[in-house]
Amino acid sequence: MKNPPAPEYAHLHETRIEGTQVFCGKLLDVRLDRVQLPDGQESAREYVVHQGAVVVIPILDSGELIFERQFRYPLGTTVLEFPAGKIDPGEHIENTAKRELLEETGHSASNWRYLGVTHPCVGYSSERIEIFLARGLQRESDQQLDHGEFLDLLTLSLDQALLAVRNGEITDAKTIAALLWTEKILCNGW
Amino acid sequence: MKNPPAPEYAHLHETRIEGTQVFCGKLLDVRLDRVQLPDGQESAREYVVHQGAVVVIPILDSGELIFERQFRYPLGTTVLEFPAGKIDPGEHIENTAKRELLEETGHSASNWRYLGVTHPCVGYSSERIEIFLARGLQRESDQQLDHGEFLDLLTLSLDQALLAVRNGEITDAKTIAALLWTEKILCNGW
DSSP states (O other): OOOOOOGGGGGGOOEEEEEEEEEEOSSOEEEEEEEEOTTSOEEEEEEEEOOOEEEEEEBOTTSOEEEEEEEETTTTEEEEEOOEEEOOTTOOHHHHHHHHHHHHHSEEEEEEEEEEEEBSOTTTBOOOEEEEEEEEEEEOSSOOOOTTOOEEEEEEOHHHHHHHHHTTSOOBHHHHHHHHHHHHHHHHOO | OOOOOOGGGGGGOOEEEEEEEEEEOSSOEEEEEEEEOTTSOEEEEEEEEOOOEEEEEEBOTTSOEEEEEEEETTTTEEEEEOOEEEOOTTOOHHHHHHHHHHHHHSEEEEEEEEEEEEBSOTTTBOOOEEEEEEEEEEEOSSOOOOTTOOEEEEEEOHHHHHHHHHTTSOOBHHHHHHHHHHHHHHHHOO
């Protein structure tokens, strides 16, 4: 899974000595590793091993973007986000993107573009989020949500979404990162 | 700590029934709660309780931005980021920002602006990252890094940083979110 660290940054590397799994839930796999630091001393690293996720930027033919409002229990409040979800074991990431868009918004897309990766939580999680742009959207069905999943859908123009970042209504990091990509693609030809 | 959920989204609320701490390390406080879903059914929520953090956008008088390259053990690679760090218990967030900028880059700043919050990991962490812009930078000292902290400093123009997002060299979500703010402030008068 992990690429070998680039040799030009070897002076920053930490090397695993040993490790244990300290919690294994339905969602979280938490590890505690003993590591050797660049100066030869030892330290501990606690982190979550994550299977990865996708986030989808759904752009309607009108130019509006589809967002979700979802209650996020760790924050105790609802959060405005682009559609997103975890990669099932063995699932191709593009299929995850198509599945999550359909399940959460009821839309399919004829035009998919893979943009890249964002790492939400580099200090204590291995999670990588694959960013996809979806255009040519077509309404296929109602939402087909997982058990325990409840969310509202809404659409915002890019300008409305950027204003929502500015006034603190959009705070989700993956969504703001995806909005940077969105603006660059729509306005700067990325 | 948590604000009461806004009443207009009560149909999305999840309510805590009971919970336990399943891991308590030096860094991670992991909880497992039993919750009541909006439809009255029960489910489990696993998440990290986090003390919060800051990220600083340091803009030199030349217009260049200060970045760090740091090995991030959960990813097994180095990551390009803005200076950031955890809020100490009882510490005012502006003091965290000043402390982290000084410790990690050796700079003080005469002009601070608080921009807002980003949530890096809404699915399984309570972490909130307070975003600060720092201008009027002055080199005070060498880095004063914590034990076990090793990082390289570098400067990039805004255009170089955006190009680094585009080509996948900057993937850290808080840094990309902060770059959206940076561009809007420098180019659109936010």
